[in-house]
Amino acid sequence: MSKDTGRQRRLDPDRIAESALAIADAEGLSTLTVRRLAQHHGVTPMALYRHFRDKDELLDAIAERLFAAVVVPEPGDAPWHEQLQDLLAAILAALSPHPNAAGLTLHRILASEPGLTVAERALALLAEAGFSTDQAAEIGSQVIGSLIAIVTPAPGTTEDSDPEVRDERFRAKRAALAALSPRRYPHVVASAETLVHCASGRRDQALAVHLIVAGVRAVRPTGSPAAAGV
Amino acid sequence: MSKDTGRQRRLDPDRIAESALAIADAEGLSTLTVRRLAQHHGVTPMALYRHFRDKDELLDAIAERLFAAVVVPEPGDAPWHEQLQDLLAAILAALSPHPNAAGLTLHRILASEPGLTVAERALALLAEAGFSTDQAAEIGSQVIGSLIAIVTPAPGTTEDSDPEVRDERFRAKRAALAALSPRRYPHVVASAETLVHCASGRRDQALAVHLIVAGVRAVRPTGSPAAAGV
DNA sequence: ACCTGAACACCGTTCAAGT
């Protein structure tokens, strides 16, 4: 084994953020503590503070990783709304493997280079659609927020590693809804099964993206812009 | 002073939840601790556990208060989408005075009577629109999530009581965006001002509701239902 | 430069008592 092969410090920001995300994925964001993370690296809690100023900066790094995983589609000739749909699908594809951590991205998209790349592409498409810069900012913020809402499950649904505990809570929730008065809450009782599914993150993502894009198209200013796209 | 006038225990769940919401409003959800809440009532932390099983049940009570503040419009003769728009506006009106606590409602709408009342009305309108029970559940979940996204500001924007500290952070964020390369992020830089406004919760709520309702209308099944509404 | 160890000021929560 030569000395320069695999030469790297035990700790670096990337490896720390990676393992932090893994912990959040496996056991929930609330179990991700500095002390637990340090223990996972066989190190004192304070060792991590050489690489992150505080815990919030660690969470920033996780959000950055999530945005970096978005495969932003190249600008093409398709209508703006099709390209927007593809971009939203790409964001969802990056976030949905990490439901416990996805919420971190909500207010951090402008705080890292990968996030800015995603935001820039979205705003460009909205400008192409004919929205003013202000409208594009408003709508872009709303759209990213809706996307996070799609992917973020109720706390405690993904966090328990024991599938029995999860299933138990699942059944309990369904039973609670089924026990409601069908006279007072007929639609809630009728939709109980699907509502519980939605609460645990198993949403129809294609429908949700469709709904978002359709909404954006509908509020588009009527005067058609110089750019392409129906 | 007669004995039966104003006779009530120092602590009861309603008063506790009320003051808890006030603390969250004033100084942020992260400063709402059991110990701080107890101190506010001049009582030992454990005294609160006579009225709430744990902190999560306290948060449930706050969410219930928020849903209870929604003035659900009476069913009327207007088209379903107008009634839906009014319902969403009513929810927004109840949540937006409490941006720091609004996020609590996301996954708790089915956990209290006032929340169920709101959910039932929304599902009824979606059924009237012609959606199946499953579709209505999917779409209703998505809509409530988007609403929360409208009202929830970036953490730290409302939490600091000092307006100087808030303004300072505000300026810092705007400056950071303005300092970006206009070649790489032209649209982000152009929208910087509005993006920062949106991040701090000052969204165009009417536009957002319009976008949501328009999206719901667009994904509506084409075969028009027996019920009224264009 | 990178990590340790002890300490500080907090958390939510349990348990056994008090009145």
Next chain:
DNA sequence: ACCTGAACACCGTTCAAGT
């Protein structure tokens, strides 16, 4: 029935040392 007091097992973070 309602509240207290002490304690437990945690937090994030500071500071002063170690190598």
